[in-house]
Amino acid sequence: MLSSSSSKPPTQQLLQSADLISQGAEAAIYKAYLRQFSTSGHGIGHGAALEALEPVLLKYRFRKHYRHLSLDTSLTRQRIAGEARALMRCMRSGVIVPGIRMVDVNEGVLGIEWIDGKSVRQILPGGAELEDISELGEVDEIHENGAADSIADYGVSRGRTVRMLIGSYSTSVDALMDMIGVEIAKMHLADIIHGDLTTSNMMLRKQTSDLVLIDFGLAYHSTLVEDKAVDLYVLERAFASTHPDSEPLFAGVLSAYEKRMCKHWLPIKKRLDDVRLRGRKRSMVG
Amino acid sequence: METYYYSQFNHAVVHVALFDDVTNAAAIRSRIVQAARNLGVDGNTERKAVNFAFIDARLISSPLHLQTAIYQALLSEAQGQLRTKTVHSEILWALNPTNNITEAIRRYGVSDESTKLIVVRVDVSNTPELQRRMCDIIQGRMVPFQVLSQMTDWSIIKKHYKLDSESALKEVQGNLDRERSIIDNIVVSSVAMKSVMT
Numbered sequence: 001m002l003s004s005s006s007s008k009p010p011t012q013q014l015l016q017s018a019d020l021i022s023q024g025a026e027a028a029i030y031k032a033y034l035r036q037f038s039t040s041g042h043g044i045g046h047g048a049a050l051e052a053l054e055p056v057l058l059k060y061r062f063r064k065h066y067r068h069l070s071l072d073t074s075l076t077r078q079r080i081a082g083e084a085r086a087l088m089r090c091m092r093s094g095v096i097v098p099g100i101r102m103v104d105v106n107e108g109v110l111g112i113e114w115i116d117g118k119s120v121r122q123i124l125p126g127g128a129e130l131e132d133i134s135e136l137g138e139v140d141e142i143h144e145n146g147a148a149d150s151i152a153d154y155g156v157s158r159g160r161t162v163r164m165l166i167g168s169y170s171t172s173v174d175a176l177m178d179m180i181g182v183e184i185a186k187m188h189l190a191d192i193i194h195g196d197l198t199t200s201n202m203m204l205r206k207q208t209s210d211l212v213l214i215d216f217g218l219a220y221h222s223t224l225v226e227d228k229a230v231d232l233y234v235l236e237r238a239f240a241s242t243h244p245d246s247e248p249l250f251a252g253v254l255s256a257y258e259k260r261m262c263k264h265w266l267p268i269k270k271r272l273d274d275v276r277l278r279g280r281k282r283s284m285v286g
Numbered sequence: 287m288e289t290y291y292y293s294q295f296n297h298a299v300v301h302v303a304l305f306d307d308v309t310n311a312a313a314i315r316s317r318i319v320q321a322a323r324n325l326g327v328d329g330n331t332e333r334k335a336v337n338f339a340f341i342d343a344r345l346i347s348s349p350l351h352l353q354t355a356i357y358q359a360l361l362s363e364a365q366g367q368l369r370t371k372t373v374h375s376e377i378l379w380a381l382n383p384t385n386n387i388t389e390a391i392r393r394y395g396v397s398d399e400s401t402k403l404i405v406v407r408v409d410v411s412n413t414p415e416l417q418r419r420m421c422d423i424i425q426g427r428m429v430p431f432q433v434l435s436q437m438t439d440w441s442i443i444k445k446h447y448k449l450d451s452e453s454a455l456k457e458v459q460g461n462l463d464r465e466r467s468i469i470d471n472i473v474v475s476s477v478a479m480k481s482v483m484t
Contacts, residue, residue, distance in 0.1 A: 010364045013294040034357055035300075036291040053353070081482035088479060091472050094454035100475035102357055103482055106365055111478070190453070 181256025
């Protein structure tokens with residue numbers, strides 16, 4: 001009934017009507033609407049007021065022409081399936097992640113819940129520098145209030161609410177670090193390794209002020225202490241390289257993580273110290 | 287009745303309606319079974335008359351749950367990858383967590399005891415008098431989808447999706463709203479990712 005031999009596949013048409021948000025080497029990110037909607041029941045396309053429902057984020061793993069077609073198809077399929085399964089495991093374990101909205105492995109598209117909010121990187125001072133020009137106004141504000149004011153006092157009064165810094169997000173930097181630690185701990189307790197923990201891969205949802213972990217493209221399942229320690233180490237380095245004076249920030253993350261992990265913390269702490277000395281790659285000598 | 291438009295699927299139009307106090311569920315079910323068995327010209331007209339998806343509304347956690355199943359069914363049809371015979375039965379299949387078609391229809395389709403039903407019709411364009419045709423088949427009251435949340439039977443959904451022992455729910459014990467929103471999120475996501483579940 002709906003088969004369309006002449007026109008493009010539906011997901012390609014959907015991408016065509018979507019807004020490109022960002023573009024990387026592996027995938028492109030779009031904002032799109034899966035359907036339009038009318039409650040009247042009598043409305044026939046034109047004339048009747050059509051409302052688009054909630055937006056979705058589409059992660060399009062486009063065709064890589066440097067790979068053989070069949071290898072490319074199977075890799076894309078595996079990665080989409082892997083990302084979707086990691087998200088599902090997280091959801092079932094109570095880690096706050098975006099919900100899945102559609103999957104089309106044939107075209108290489110994963111559709112997930114649109115999170116209305118900002119990345120932690122944008123919220124914390126220093127991280128905003130490299131962000132979109134269009135948000136420059138906001139960025140300046142963050143800078144003046146943030147870098148000059150709030151961050152300078154971190155050592156002394158880290159507990160104070162930095163409302164002006166976080167703007168409409170009603171939370172303090174301390175509470176934010178706490179939430180990050182808790183979410184990572186919940187994820188590690190479920191034996192999920194994120195694989196790319198950075199402050200850009202965490203978002204603060206506008207309405208509820210939930211901390212949402214995003215981008216599970218590199219996530220995998222592992223029970224190894226080594227993998228969890230490296231996951232934390234990657235985040236520590238990300239903090240250090242994007243946010244000035246990040247030591248107290250990351251310490252806040254770790255202390256919340258420690259509390260949540262209970263008895264599992266000690267081996268990870270020991271391993272994290274090892275990893276700090278050698279870097280995230282294990283020595284291949286001996 | 288609500289209507290969804292999909293420009294990416296050759297402008298498919300999907301009508302959904304929610305009915306409460308349905309009194310003739312058994313008759314509807316036997317009509318569908320008869321229509322499927324009857325091969326002649328009579329069968330064709332009868333199949334046309336019951337060419338809808340009838341879904342047990344108690345098992346639907348939110349409109350988004352239903353919309354997601356419809357979306358994946360439309361996608362399978364457009365790609366020539368239907369696992370069941372029609373796009374309407376495919377919606378039922380998408381809703382069920384396992385790959386068993388009979389089980390999907392038995393669980394999510396109309397049963398003799400159903401009193402709350404969702405009716406779905408996938409079409410290429412707006413069909414005239416569709417609402418009347420729905421009401422011809424179903425003896426019941428058409429209600430707005432805002433009522434759906436009061437019909438949902440969360441304990442059966444939890445059982446089908448094996449959510450009882452999940453740590454996500456243990457954590458929010460006692461907070462019913464939070465628990466339901468977590469269940470809804472898991473269920474919607476499961477429907478969306480069914481094709482890559484295994």
